[in-house]
Amino acid sequence: MTTVPAEGRNARRKERTRAALVRAAQELLATGHAHDASIKAITELADVGFGSFFNHFENKAELFDAALTEVAQRYEEWLDERLSGVTDPLRRLSLSIRYTGRLHLSHPEQAHLLIGQYTALYAGKAPLDGRIRADVAGAMASLSPTIPRGPSTEISAMGSIGAVLAAASTLPEEDRAQLADSLVADVLRLIGADDAVIAELLGESLG
Template sequence: MAQSGTANRLDRRKARTRAALIAAGRTLLTTRDPAEVSIQEITDAADVGFGSFYNHFASKQELFETAVAEVVEEHGAMLDEVTAALGDPAEVFAASVRLTARFPKTQPEMAKIIERVGPGYLTAPTGLAPRALRDLQHAKDVGRFAFGDPQVTIACAGGAVLGVIHLGLLQPEPAAIDHAADELAANLLRMLGLPGDEASEIAARPLPAAG
């Protein structure tokens, strides 16, 4: 029993150290080029010993990749949860765009990491990209959207979202961020085949609460 209790404490300590390193990686990604960050800076930011780093990660690249993967998965899971009650696939897509484009205001850490990762964020094998493909295909299957190659569609829509996030980080005025996010969603709905008036109406609907 004593050995089991000791093992559990060690496991919890390891988990806390790993979580602290990932959190430090996320924070550093918001302000620094990963290539310029040393492992000493990472462990200092995490408030753990230098040697602890290699108990969890083989390199700083692995740490930053893990931090990005965590953000990608959190982002996708959040959108799934927030849009779960919406019945119209077009509104699901629009709400996801509007919420994501508001990240400079609502989730500034995520917004900065998304901007740093850039287009690679749109092709990650887990998290947002597969969910976006799923939602777009469903909307097409039920006749709400019209598009050709889904990967090209993701590139077009995702590139526009990245651009609006960049604008929001440059000019972090809340009302301007909201306006840009809603206008972006309406424009993308038109690109996907919805009439202009309907696209504008969907992009102006009340957003489901996030978190």
């Protein structure tokens, strides 16, 4: 019989404890109880010892930040799978918004967690900030440089993905895809794309 070294068992136990704390934090965020939750309540929800919390996080803010970052990373990986091989900047932005608007249909819990937290995640924080800015900036740069755009143009375009998530959660499922596609048209017009290009992009099947 193979004996697992004590170091390996301890490492796996620590990983399980951290994962349980992160899951508990995500549950509290999703239900709107994160702000009032004590560390004791978090550890009870995670079914771990109170002292275990401080082996992984210095405070609640660090835990909730880790919980949100994990959700954002999963979202980014999910989106990357669907954008694999897509190099055209306008097409990437279009597909990013269209898929994100449908996130509720395939990953409702993940979408719900991102709602209300999206601004914090893309406003200067990894991993979404660099990704979203790059997609928007790339799409804008691919259009005519003579088109006048103020600083608010990029900000407005970046905020659109968060707006899709938030608005989609209030709509019947059959209306969510239509909302996402309508937003694509609005965002692309905002950054200077013409209607012919927009029609071509929206005509693409998502599969």
